[in-house]
Amino acid sequence: MQVSRREREREHEHERGGADGGIVIIGAGPVGTVAAMYLAPRFGPVTVLERRQDPRGGGARRGRSITVMLSARGWRVLRELGLEAAVRAICLPIHGRCAHLPDGTSHTTPYSRDRQPIWSVERDRLNRLLLDAAEATDGVRIRFGTRVREVDPDGPAVLLEDGAGRRRLACRRVLGCDGAHSAARAALVARGARATVRRLDLAHQEICAPGGWLDPSTMHYWPTGDALFAAFPLPSGEFAGSLFMRHDGPSPSYATVDGGRNLLEVFTDHFPGPAAAVPDIAEQLATKDAATITTVSCDRWIHGDSLALLGDACHAMPPFMGHGMNCGFEDVRTLVERLDSTGDWASALVAYEKSRIEDAEAISYLSFQHYHTMANPPQDERAHAATRLRGRLYDLYPDRFAPRYEQCAFTEESYASVLRADRRLDGLVDDLLGRYGAELVAASDSRLHTAVSAAGTENLGDN
Ligand SMILES: Cc1cc2nc3c(=O)[nH]c(=O)nc-3n(C[C@H](O)[C@H](O)[C@H](O)COP(=O)(O)OP(=O)(O)OC[C@H]3O[C@@H](n4cnc5c(N)ncnc54)[C@H](O)[C@@H]3O)c2cc1C
Structure with missing residues (x-):
């Protein structure tokens, strides 16, 4: 491809912008593009470095899965960026999941008690839309075919490689949105962070x-x-x-x-x-x-005021709850909120890391659990009774208990507090079945209420 002189000058101007205070984002996946759109209007030039070729040019490799599900956390970010209507137009609402059991029966569970849908979107279409929107944002430049080989958080700088060879690009901050095999995370690991991949x-x-x-x-x-x-x-x-x-x-x-x-x-x-x-x-x-x-967990996501990891780079998770990208979008929003409220990168990064690590571990765990729930047909009587008793408790105490899937998909409640509440509910259900047996499932509301009160109030606590 011929690059015009003006284009080359613009590129150099942008690189100079990077050196004097610009932000480098590694990765033009969903999290990197969203981060660029939030940050450029606040902090000036953002250069996004993406190792792949531009997927809008045709001939690009397909993404890892055909569809991704968007839920409340993702929509909040798209709304803030003014993209809700455009994304909604390419989405399909999905209201629940239908299990086709080995005995030939099928059974549909709505995603939420008030029948709200989650939204399915083709990954490639979403990706293209986000790339168009990021490039239309003042101050954002995306450089495709540019792989980051190394990150120097102390520079800060990145060693990049493109068609012209390798060179160092100095910048003010680096955001690692480079997915499960992150080069930015490798820089933190080299400085003592512990990551499990x-x-x-x-x-x-x-x-x-x-x-x-x-x-x-x-x-x-x-x-x-x-x-x-x-x-x-x-x-x-x-x-x-x-x-x-x-x-x-x-x-x-x-x-x-x-x-x-x-x-x-x-x-x-x-x-x-x-x-x-x-x-x-x-x-x-x-x-x-x-x-x-691939799954990733990492005990450090930041370095001073110069480097932060977001999205799969710090928490690639099993895909079964459909939250990897939603959670990555929430990372970006949380980081930007902390920056807006402190105005200081070092303390904002500390606050960001503190508020997200536990949440990421929680949704990763819940996603893994969800695979077992989905993959295994209902088995013994007790498991069946526990599921039905949970359903009764959701109905009887709609403000105290909610299905974990619903909490993750339709609220912005911290994933960690969803997990804690779910564990308390597990404890209560075990306790009730231990005391009264499976017949409690079919008991009247007042009997169930009395049984719950007798089980003690500790299981009914708020998060
Ligand atoms: C089967 C499956 C189904 C899923 N379903 C859902 C779902 O329904 N809902 C949901 O929310 N999530 C889902 N996910 C998870 C979701 O795909 C990821 O969480 C999301 O893509 C993470 O976005 P990201 O931008 O952090 O990373 P990625 O999408 O991995 O993007 C990283 C980008 O960085 C680039 N890059 C990497 N290394 C470098 C480098 N050294 N230099 C330059 N560029 C680099 C990559 O080319 C890539 O473009 C699913 C995942 C799978 C596998």
Whole structure:
């Protein structure tokens, strides 16, 4: 591509802006683009460095999953950036999840008690929209095909590599929005931070499924205990499917499908409905790669007043609650709120880190738990009774107890306090079932109320 002289001058001006006080954001994923839009109007020039080519130019590699779900935390950020209507126009509302159980029955659970939907959007379309909006923001420049090799938080500066080779770019601050394999996080680890990067024991394969065989107002999933298939409606009327199965271990796992029964047989065995509904399922299973899911936790997210990590760079999580990106957007908003209220980067970064680490650990944990809830068909009597008793308690004490999914998706309550409340509710349910047995599930409201009061008030405390 020919770069004009004016364009090159503009680039150098922008780099000089970077050196005298500009912000460098590594990564033009959803979190990096959103961060750029918040920061440039407040603090001047922002340079976003993205190792990939511009996906709007065609020929770019597809993202990791076809759809992402937006919930309240994500919408709050899009609203603040003036993008709510534009994103809403490319989204589809999804009202609940429908489990297709091995015994042939199906069972729909609304996402919230007042029937609010979450919103499904194609990742690529959202990404393009955010890139357009970021580039239209005064002071934001995105440089594609530019990989950051190293971060020097003390400079601060980054060592970047693009078509012209490697060079150092000095700047005033660095925000690491560079995903699970973050170069910015590596700089913190080199200075003593402890990070755990794990490959989840589950891999997933994307399957495109036609429309017309499932209700398009809910997501659908087939729990088998050993593997999970999920299908999300798309605005096109089709479904974005995901097969989740173990990498290793006994069959069914990706490690065993080549040696023993092949993947199509395993899929057909476990998911006969989807196997019959997707005409080219054999070809898709044979040709699409199984993607790894990486999780990250890190005990330090900042360095002085010069470096902060946001999004997957500090908390890549299992995808089962649909919160990785929503949580990353909330990181950006929290950081900006702290900057607005203190006006001082060093103390704002400390406050940001303090308020987010526990939340990130909590939603990561809840996401992992949610996989087990979804992947395993309801099992023993007690688990069944516990689920039903929880439902009774939500109805009887709507202001005290709420389903954790609903709290995460439709409120901005801290994830950590959602987890604490959920654990207290677990304790209460265990206690009640221990004292009164499963028959309490069908008791009258007044009997249940008396039983809860007798169990003590500690389980009913606020967060
Ligand atoms: C199967 C699946 C389903 C999911 N579903 C949902 C969902 O429904 N809802 C939800 O909220 N979240 C979901 N997530 C999580 C969500 O995708 C991530 O949390 C989100 O993409 C994180 O955004 P990010 O900008 O922090 O990182 P990324 O999206 O990983 O973006 C990082 C960017 O940085 C660039 N980069 C990396 N290293 C460098 C470097 N050294 N130099 C320059 N550039 C670099 C990358 O190319 C990339 O563009 C899902 C994840 C998966 C895997």
